Amino acid sequence: MSESRNGSLLQPEELRPSVEISQRILEQLNLMLLGRPELHQLVLAAVFSRGHLLLEGVPGVGKTALVKALGQLLNLDFKRVQFTPDLMPSDILGTHILQEGHAGREMIFRPGPIFTHILLADEINRASPKTQSALLEAMQERSVTLLGTTRDLPDPFFVLASQNPIELEGTYPLPEAQLDRFLFKLIVQPVDASTLERIISTRRHGTPPAPNWIIHAEELKQIFAVMARIFLPRSVSRYIARLVAATHANSSEATDMVKTYVSHGASPRAAIALAESARAIALLAGRPTVGFEDVQTVTAPVLNHRLILNYKARLDQVDTFAVIQDLLKRLDATGLNLPSDFAITEKTDG
Amino acid sequence: MTIAQQKVIGQFRRQLQVLLLAKYLLAALTIWAFLLGTVTLTLRSALGYTSEQLGWGLLSFPLAVLPACWLAWRHFPSDERICALLDQRSRCGGLLMTSNEIPIGEWSQQIASVRLPALSWRKQQPFALLGCGFSLLLFAFLLPQSITNFAGNSLDVTREVKKLNDQLDVLEKEKLLEQPRANQLKSSLEQVRREAKGRDPIKTLESLDHLQQVANKTARDAAEAAIRRMEELARVEAFAKALDRIGNKMTKQQLSEAMHELAAITKKLANENEKLLPHLDKETLEAIKNSSLTPEQAKKLMEALKNAKEDTKDVVARLAKAQLVKAEDLEKCDKAGKCDCDGLMAFLKDNGTKSDLTAMLTEGLGEEGGEGGINEGPGAAKLSFGDESSLAGTKFKEKELPAAQLQQLKNSELTGVSTGAPNLGKEKAQQGASGALLGAESGAGSANTQVVLPQHRGTVRRYFDRATMPKK
Numbered sequence: 001m002s003e004s005r006n007g008s009l010l011q012p013e014e015l016r017p018s019v020e021i022s023q024r025i026l027e028q029l030n031l032m033l034l035g036r037p038e039l040h041q042l043v044l045a046a047v048f049s050r051g052h053l054l055l056e057g058v059p060g061v062g063k064t065a066l067v068k069a070l071g072q073l074l075n076l077d078f079k080r081v082q083f084t085p086d087l088m089p090s091d092i093l094g095t096h097i098l099q100e101g102h103a104g105r106e107m108i109f110r111p112g113p114i115f116t117h118i119l120l121a122d123e124i125n126r127a128s129p130k131t132q133s134a135l136l137e138a139m140q141e142r143s144v145t146l147l148g149t150t151r152d153l154p155d156p157f158f159v160l161a162s163q164n165p166i167e168l169e170g171t172y173p174l175p176e177a178q179l180d181r182f183l184f185k186l187i188v189q190p191v192d193a194s195t196l197e198r199i200i201s202t203r204r205h206g207t208p209p210a211p212n213w214i215i216h217a218e219e220l221k222q223i224f225a226v227m228a229r230i231f232l233p234r235s236v237s238r239y240i241a242r243l244v245a246a247t248h249a250n251s252s253e254a255t256d257m258v259k260t261y262v263s264h265g266a267s268p269r270a271a272i273a274l275a276e277s278a279r280a281i282a283l284l285a286g287r288p289t290v291g292f293e294d295v296q297t298v299t300a301p302v303l304n305h306r307l308i309l310n311y312k313a314r315l316d317q318v319d320t321f322a323v324i325q326d327l328l329k330r331l332d333a334t335g336l337n338l339p340s341d342f343a344i345t346e347k348t349d350g
Numbered sequence: 351m352t353i354a355q356q357k358v359i360g361q362f363r364r365q366l367q368v369l370l371l372a373k374y375l376l377a378a379l380t381i382w383a384f385l386l387g388t389v390t391l392t393l394r395s396a397l398g399y400t401s402e403q404l405g406w407g408l409l410s411f412p413l414a415v416l417p418a419c420w421l422a423w424r425h426f427p428s429d430e431r432i433c434a435l436l437d438q439r440s441r442c443g444g445l446l447m448t449s450n451e452i453p454i455g456e457w458s459q460q461i462a463s464v465r466l467p468a469l470s471w472r473k474q475q476p477f478a479l480l481g482c483g484f485s486l487l488l489f490a491f492l493l494p495q496s497i498t499n500f501a502g503n504s505l506d507v508t509r510e511v512k513k514l515n516d517q518l519d520v521l522e523k524e525k526l527l528e529q530p531r532a533n534q535l536k537s538s539l540e541q542v543r544r545e546a547k548g549r550d551p552i553k554t555l556e557s558l559d560h561l562q563q564v565a566n567k568t569a570r571d572a573a574e575a576a577i578r579r580m581e582e583l584a585r586v587e588a589f590a591k592a593l594d595r596i597g598n599k600m601t602k603q604q605l606s607e608a609m610h611e612l613a614a615i616t617k618k619l620a621n622e623n624e625k626l627l628p629h630l631d632k633e634t635l636e637a638i639k640n641s642s643l644t645p646e647q648a649k650k651l652m653e654a655l656k657n658a659k660e661d662t663k664d665v666v667a668r669l670a671k672a673q674l675v676k677a678e679d680l681e682k683c684d685k686a687g688k689c690d691c692d693g694l695m696a697f698l699k700d701n702g703t704k705s706d707l708t709a710m711l712t713e714g715l716g717e718e719g720g721e722g723g724i725n726e727g728p729g730a731a732k733l734s735f736g737d738e739s740s741l742a743g744t745k746f747k748e749k750e751l752p753a754a755q756l757q758q759l760k761n762s763e764l765t766g767v768s769t770g771a772p773n774l775g776k777e778k779a780q781q782g783a784s785g786a787l788l789g790a791e792s793g794a795g796s797a798n799t800q801v802v803l804p805q806h807r808g809t810v811r812r813y814f815d816r817a818t819m820p821k822k
Contacts, residue, residue: 008452008453009448009452009454009455011455012457231444232444233447233448234447235437236434236444282443285443287444287445289443289444289454289457290443291437291438291442291445292434293438293441336427336432336434336435338366339370339425341471341472342471343469343470343471344467344468345468345470346439346465346467346468
């Protein structure tokens with residue numbers, strides 16, 4: 001970011017190829033999976049930001065299909081692990097086994113499914129906390145340490161986890177520390193009737209069509225390089241900071257709703273996540289700079305799993321999305337904080 | 351950033367600054383007006399201050415303006431924030447904000463159409479509140495002083511203070527009070543008026559009483575002095591008048607002695623009475639000093655004495671008009687100015703004047719009784735009465751009126767009604783005997799003890815009246 005501030009802004013001809021690629025990915029994703037362009041945009045934003053995704057939705061809404069399609073499009077290694085209560089950390093990270101070789105017996109490391117580009121952790125909340133914690137280092141450091149040896153994971157590395165909000169018996173809710181490592185938590189809603197009609201009329205067994213274009217590894221690297229040069233203006237970074245600070249009840253800018261319902265606000269990691277994902281949204285919009293609207297687009301996915309509400313919220317049936325919407329509505333993005341009896345309207349000609 | 355964009359930012363900033371300044375000025379003036387109005391009303395009703403005294407409060411106007419300017423200045427946004435606002439409203443996606451920080455190159459073409467948004471302010475409520483504030487302020491200043499005492503905290507002694515102030519003015523004008531003393535009393539009076547408290551009126555009334563007593567005592571002393579001077583003036587005037595009247599009957603030597611005497615007592619009088627000197631001309635004054643008064647100068651002296659008496663009487667009249675002395679004092683003063691024969695005689699005796707001269711002068715005054723006979727003497731002797739008798743306690747003798755006089759009861763005056771029937775005793779109604787002589791017996795041992803009431807004096811006077819016979 002400091003390089004971008006001191007250097008020059010990405011010029012249109014520098015930005016255009018990356019924008020075209022990202023638009024094409026989005027287009028392909030929308031073709032493969034019908035009816036969720038906004039969700040696809042956020043998933044791509046998370047990928048471009050090198051963030052991990054937590055998808056929440058009832059069974060059968062297309063969570064796994066989305067991850068699979070993404071793996072195909074990005075032309076990356078993809079592995080799926082079905083999380084169950086008896087799953088052990090070694091089942092994910094890998095293990096050392098004793099093997100008879102030419103030079104005698106030796107311990108050979110057998111990598112687990114985590115050594116991939118895209119790991120689909122299906123129904124992550126069904127695994128025990130011990131197994132869930134095995135992912136912590138991998139998600140943050142992008143490396144795995146076993147028997148004192150640290151092994152880097154492939155680059156890029158994404159964890160795309162899914163969880164089921166129903167049938168919660170026998171599940172282990174993810175601890176806050178692990179939740180904080182997911183860039184977004186996206187709620188996958190069932191599609192509407194017309195989309196459903198298109199799916200059943202065009203897809204046999206609901207299988208999505210194969211993509212007619214896939215991205216090359218260099219192109220993805222190019223996108224990551226461009227992402228690093230997307231400019232974050234000072235006013236926008238201040239807005240992000242104020243937004244995150246306002247999620248804490250003791251903040252001067254905290255809204256009444258935050259003061260009433262939030263027991264723990266968002267962490268500094270949330271502010272970083274907001275800045276990074278807003279950059280990705282700006283790229284998808286074909287801009288070299290981040291605007292307030294980019295931040296507002298990713299605020300809910302970034303903050304909704306990071307705000308911890310109190311019992312009063314549960315009693316009043318207030319969820320994090322309501323708190324975030326109220327915060328976005330009340331916090332003046334520009335920081336002008338004009339008196340309440342001042343109004344800014346568009347000037348009409350004549 | 352292009353010049354056009356900078357211009358738009360500048361325009362918006364100025365617009366915002368003007369509106370912020372107006373808003374905070376309005377708010378500060380509203381608070382100021384309410385505060386000053388309340389304080390003014392409170393001070394006027396509680397401590398009795400007048401609008402004029404509290405008018406200085408209006409000079410606190412800058413105290414309201416300065417904080418408003420400071421507050422507005424604190425809220426003036428930076429160009430960066432205005433730029434952020436314009437970026438957001440023009441949907442520039444951060445390009446305009448970025449152009450404020452680093453060069454954006456070809457992207458500047460995409461943000462060429464940054465438009466100035468309209469800034470509005472809902473000012474009806476602030477203006478309405480300001481109107482209320484200034485109405486209160488006007489009300490607080492224009493409310494009549496008498497109504498501000500509604501709480502009863504201040505005591506309205508304006509009328510008493512004004513009366514006392516006028517009396518002090520009269521005393522000062524008549525030189526009965528020296529100016530520093532008069533000023534001191536007036537300032538004390540003003541203090542009493544200002545600190546008059548309705549809840550504790552005793553102090554105020556005591557103070558007012560004290561000041562009134564001071565003024566009344568001064569006036570009373572002055573009135574007594576004036577009466578004394580009037581008596582002296584009257585004696586000398588009587589002396590001069592007697593000389594004028596019998597001067598031709600006197601020998602030259604007697605006249606010279608009398609004139610000498612007149613000059614001596616006039617000189618003594620002039621030393622004690624400053625009212626006389628202004629009415630005397632130089633020659634007469636010189637003659638008085640040299641004890642060489644001529645009959646003509648004696649006449650001038652009479653005139654001067656008369657004028658001096660008038661002046662003295664005027665002073666007492668003015669004091670009476672200002673209610674500093676009673677009307678009776680004015681009457682006493684008037685009486686004292688009349689020629690007092692007995693007083694003159696005593697005065698001449700005290701002065702060591704020869705007895706034959708005194709007798710002649712007394713004769714000249716014509717106050718002595720007649721010489722006997724109905725055609726002799728200077729005229730009727732003066733009929734004098736002592737102090738007036740009061741009706742109170744007078745016991746009327748009950749009597750039975752003759753039947754012939756019952757008709758006269760119509761003209762009678764009811765003075766009282768007895769509880770029982772009249773107790774006539776042995777006395778019987780006497781026909782043809784009535785009035786003061788009723789009950790008088792002839793011969794030795796009889797005395798008429800009938801009380802002569804004031805209403806009977808006219809009758810008595812007429813009874814003893816004798817027609818003045820022309821002198822031979």
